[in-house]
Amino acid sequence: MDARMWGFLTGIFLTAVVVAVSSYVRRRKRAKSGEIWDDSFDERQQAARGKAFEAAFFTLLFYLLVNAAVIKIAGIWAQPGVDGVMGIFISIGVFGIICIRSDAFMTLREKPKTYLLLFGLVVLIQTMASVDSLHTFTTDGLLNWNLLSPVCGVLFLILMASLLLKMRRDRLTDGDDI
Amino acid sequence: MKNLKLKAARAAMDLSQQELADAVHVSRQTVNAMEKGDYNPSIRLCLSICKVLGKTLDELFWEE
Structure with missing residues (x-):
């Protein structure tokens, strides 16, 4: 296994540990205070999330169709797996934007600021990873895995911008109804 | 079509959208969407709202 794969697995492992520990701490805190969460x-x-899932699913299907046509006509343009992950990013983006626009991204008690912080953190990490691998986005003329860091960063930047726009629009339109 | 009866009943009880939403376990945006007429709630949610606001289904959701 090369260094990139070790880094990839370490990232997944650390994320799982952080999520598990933070949710355990939150659960204990709530149990102590007797708070119903x-x-x-x-x-x-x-219902809105169902529509978002549907849109994301058909976006992925359309992407796979277009990708297959491009490969057939112009040849392979990315290393194996890269094109697939790009499609997943695009469909996740579609799902996220639709959910945010229809106020269905967060559960009843979650706060937008938590997600803004989380998205910002992802953008920062992916930007740092992108700078590290700058100018090495192709291997033998094919787009490689290094490209996925900036693409992921852009995806979360778009989600962050959507959330900020939604929060601003809510403040402007719902102000007198609250 | 806007549900002005719901909005009026909520205002009469001096409840904010958030307070009504908390009482019936939905998001504030869902209450807002119902008042704007952008969302048709299920019968279960209608009943919960009626109980909290002390009104009947007809009084809040029946269109003349």
């Missing part, structure tokens, strides 16, 4: 989506949000 609702981590669910309401019925409108569930």
Whole structure:
């Protein structure tokens, strides 16, 4: 296994540890305070998320179709797996943007600021990873795995911008209704 | 079509959208969407809202 794969696996492992520890700490804190925490989506949000899943699914299908046509006509343009992950990023982006626009991204008790912080952190990490691998986005004329860091960073930047725009629009339009 | 009856009943009880949303376990945006007429709630949610606001289904959701 090369250094990149070790880095990839270490990243996944550390993320799992951070998520597990933080959720354990939060659960214990809530149990001590007797607070009831609702981590669910309401019925409108569930319906909106269903539509977002549908849109993301068809986006992925369309992408795979276009990708297959491009490969057939112009030849392979990326290393194996890279084109697939790009499609996953695009469909995740579609899902995220639709959910954010329809107020179905966060559960009932989650705060937008938490997600802004999280998205910002991902953008920062991916930017640092991109700078590290700058100018090495191709191998033998094919786009390689290094490209996925900036693409992931851009994806989360777009999600962050969508969330900020949504928060601003809510403040402007719902101000007198709250 | 806007549900002005719901908005009026909520205002009469001096509840904010967030307070009503918390009482019936939905998001504030869902209450907002119902008042704007952008979302048709399920019968279960309608009943929860009626109980919190002390109104009948007809009084809040029946269109004349």
